[in-house]
Amino acid sequence: MLDLDQLAALAAVHRRGSFDFAAAALGVTASAISQRIKALEETAGTLLVRRGQPCTATATGLRLIRYHDEVALLERTLLVDLPGLSAGPATLRIAVNADSLATWVVPALAATEGLLFDLVIDEEDVSQDWLKRGEVVAAITSHAGPLQGCDTLPLGRLRFRATASPAYVKRWFPDGPTAEALSRAPAVTFSDKDRLQESWIIRQTGTSARRVLFPSHRIASPQAFLDAALHGLGWSMNPEILVARHLAAGTLVELVPDTHLDVALHWQFTRLAAPALAPVTEAIRRAARNTLVQ
Numbered sequence: 001m002l003d004l005d006q007l008a009a010l011a012a013v014h015r016r017g018s019f020d021f022a023a024a025a026l027g028v029t030a031s032a033i034s035q036r037i038k039a040l041e042e043t044a045g046t047l048l049v050r051r052g053q054p055c056t057a058t059a060t061g062l063r064l065i066r067y068h069d070e071v072a073l074l075e076r077t078l079l080v081d082l083p084g085l086s087a088g089p090a091t092l093r094i095a096v097n098a099d100s101l102a103t104w105v106v107p108a109l110a111a112t113e114g115l116l117f118d119l120v121i122d123e124e125d126v127s128q129d130w131l132k133r134g135e136v137v138a139a140i141t142s143h144a145g146p147l148q149g150c151d152t153l154p155l156g157r158l159r160f161r162a163t164a165s166p167a168y169v170k171r172w173f174p175d176g177p178t179a180e181a182l183s184r185a186p187a188v189t190f191s192d193k194d195r196l197q198e199s200w201i202i203r204q205t206g207t208s209a210r211r212v213l214f215p216s217h218r219i220a221s222p223q224a225f226l227d228a229a230l231h232g233l234g235w236s237m238n239p240e241i242l243v244a245r246h247l248a249a250g251t252l253v254e255l256v257p258d259t260h261l262d263v264a265l266h267w268q269f270t271r272l273a274a275p276a277l278a279p280v281t282e283a284i285r286r287a288a289r290n291t292l293v294q
Helices: 004-016 019-026 030-044 059-081 098-110 127-132 166-172 196-205 222-230 240-249 274-291
Strands: 090-096 115-121 138-141 150-164 187-189 216-218 236-239 261-270
Touching: 004 019, 004 030, 004 059, 019 030, 030 059, 059 090, 059 274, 090 098, 090 127, 090 274, 098 115, 098 150, 098 222, 098 236, 098 240, 098 274, 127 138, 127 261, 138 274, 150 166, 150 196, 150 240, 150 274, 187 196, 187 222, 187 236, 196 236, 196 261, 222 236, 222 240, 236 240, 261 274
Parallel strands: 090 115, 090 138, 187 216
Antiparallel strands: 138 261, 150 236, 150 261
């Protein structure tokens, strides 16, 4: 029988990145964390943590972390069904794309009770990978699946528009956003994984190239994306929800009027965690119906 305290220590070290931070999260000493990890590694007969900056779990360690998370969720479901027992808040680790988090996900999470959320922020194109590795129990992803051991529910489409300030458009696109102009005009991208700007350029210019080159600021924040566009730092793909009032006021304009790029989103979760996730699943689906393009 695996020791749940040892499993909790393993999960905390991997997610916090160090033994000291794991100790602080669990309210024990770093020495106690070290002893628990050592004992679990002796039980498993293999290395579970790569010591470094940060510390990370091995493949076997990730499998044990997933087991720990699923057991914790099953325990939470059991305690809720047995009112005589006290159920503390369970922690759900979910992968979410930053644009959804900035526009519609937080109200959905706030609509649930008795849960704590540990959110992993990553692009919708790769958020499913966190689920594959067993590091989260659910993800908002652009992948419809199927993924072994998981269920997928379609949520709708998050609509983006290519926007910039009027002064920026006048300076960089006097003849419109041509392929040549786009190759010179600075854009704003979230990270190296962000393909929205590139996809929009390919669609608008009709290029058949798999990759297009354009200068770009990297800013990992949807709100900063909006601020960058408003202040003329660059053009960017912004969620329509965030820029609608600015477009109406004229403080932002579309690079090409009445164009958009839709990203289909899905709620993907492990079947084993489905009962514990049920309130969150319902809140996510309700918020998506009210916000996303159906």
